[in-house]
Amino acid sequence: MTLTLTGCGAGSGDGDVTLKLIAADYGDSEANSSRHYWDNLAHEFEKKNPGIKVDVDVYSWTEVDKKVEDLVKAGKAPDMAQVGAYADYAARHQLYSTDKLLSIPTEADFTPGISDAGEYNRVQYGMPFGASTRRLFYNKKLFAKAGITSPPKTWDDIAHDAQLLKEHGVKMPFALPLGPEETQAETLLWMLGGGGGYTDTIGKYTIDSPQNIRTFQWLQKNLVAKGLTGEAPADVNRADAFQGFADGDVGMLNGHPTLMKQAEAKGVDYGTTELPGIDGKAKTTMGVADWMMAFKQPGHRSEVGKFLDFVYTTKNVLKFSSTYGLLPVTSSASQAMMSDDKYSKLHGFLEQLPHAQFYPADKTSWPLVSKTLKAKMGAAVGPRGNPSAVLTDIQNTADAADNTVG
Structure with missing residues (x-):
């Protein structure tokens, strides 16, 4: 309208x-x-x-x-x-x-x-x-039921807490929205937690860096393969994940400030904390x-x-x-x-x-790269996914687009 x-x-x-x-x-x-x-x-x-x-x-x-x-x-x-x-x-x-x-x-x-x-x-x-900006949201009631006394600070904490939530019947212990709606956001959050990102300090794409490959291999092995994300990430959009959190079906997820109002409207007792990283708190978050x-x-x-x-x-x-x-x-x-x-x-x-x-919004190639991320990242962490091959494929697309626009 x-x-x-x-x-x-x-x-x-x-x-x-x-x-x-x-x-x-x-x-x-x-x-x-x-x-x-x-x-x-x-x-x-x-x-x-x-x-x-x-x-x-x-x-x-x-x-x-x-x-x-x-x-x-x-x-x-x-x-x-x-x-x-x-x-x-x-x-x-x-x-x-x-x-x-x-x-x-x-x-x-x-x-x-x-x-x-x-x-x-x-x-x-x-x-x-x-x-x-983004922070990790967690459902305090579900955490208490599972015997979790503090929010996670590292990825290992996330995996450990998600397993406890699963054992206590939580439908989606960690919501991982890599469906086509806003994949580029969730992807960057995990990249940052693993010490990587979309670009280096001079603006060159580093999508298939060793850090990024390690990040999505970790997700595939430690969250998705163990059933700790509930549904397949490729089938979950951000709106679905937020609604699930507001409905009390999600234990943890990465979220932005508007999720607070959505959760409060449904009476969810939640907390937020800085993003966990691979070996401690993430050095930064996404804006x-x-x-x-x-x-x-x-x-x-x-x-x-x-x-x-x-x-x-x-x-x-x-x-x-x-x-x-x-x-x-x-x-x-x-x-x-x-x-x-x-x-x-x-x-x-x-x-x-x-x-x-x-996001590298100053790059004219970014809209194409973002579209490619939305199409491919969900499947990368699935049972038959290959994070390394997918990230390399997206890197090649990004490099070609950069070269085209000069």
Whole structure:
């Protein structure tokens, strides 16, 4: 469904400039659609800037990227788009860099680790908008029944605790969602726990590194083969795993902040902890950010900059983040959240954000690599899977895509 907002503040009908923004919907119903957030924000901005009108179209996540792509191809790029990726447009020189848009205080306020993830060829084009990190969730009631007194700190602890949960009748001791929905996320979490990742420090793909191969061989042997994941990972999507946790059928899983609300709605007594790694706590966790970008084509650089300075005020960032269970992308809003006890359950996630590892979203090859991961990683850890061969196959796809785009 498309939700179109026409700014309704002072000056709406007679503004000198109309800015067009395409945005993604973070709500799961009409009642909490992002449309309401943007409606209020556009109204406030227009009252303070009567010469500028803001029109926002809000689309579901399944539609929004394609909508922006189609508009750009048709020569009708919006002034701004708030979506999942920016690198393709940056590579084609279609975006303003952030230093051409934002005031110095606004630009300097982005959380450093996320800000770096918005760079293409060391120039920032992607402005983070909404972020999350991952932690291990565990069901305290199921742990107590199985005699487990503390959350796992290592992979061996996970395997040991999952076995105890299985023996006490838990359907899915450890949910491992490697189905096609968000495989690239679960894959990266385990890579990080094993000392690997998607790329090295200079951005070269390292998908078939020895560390990554060892990681998925461990999963295949110690969790999947022993029946500790319940269903086959290739058949489990993130949404299934989250629902299973909320229903009390999952003992442990990797999750992001929105799972808290889902679990609390069903009365699940849960805890979260830092990700376990192969020989201790994982050195880092995964971070995810969505992106705001501004297109050159409409030519409203000054007006867009004014609007984005307003979007990224502490008040507005905190309001959006708290409404949708996300982490703030600015230092000022993060400090406000950390100092407020009503957000205490988010503090552990927020503390991890500056050092989190993000997808290589600055690489134009990443969408293809992500799609390939979704198609192949689930089967890699199955009974007849070959983690080494699958990771090498994906590495070859990644290298070929990198060479094609230069």
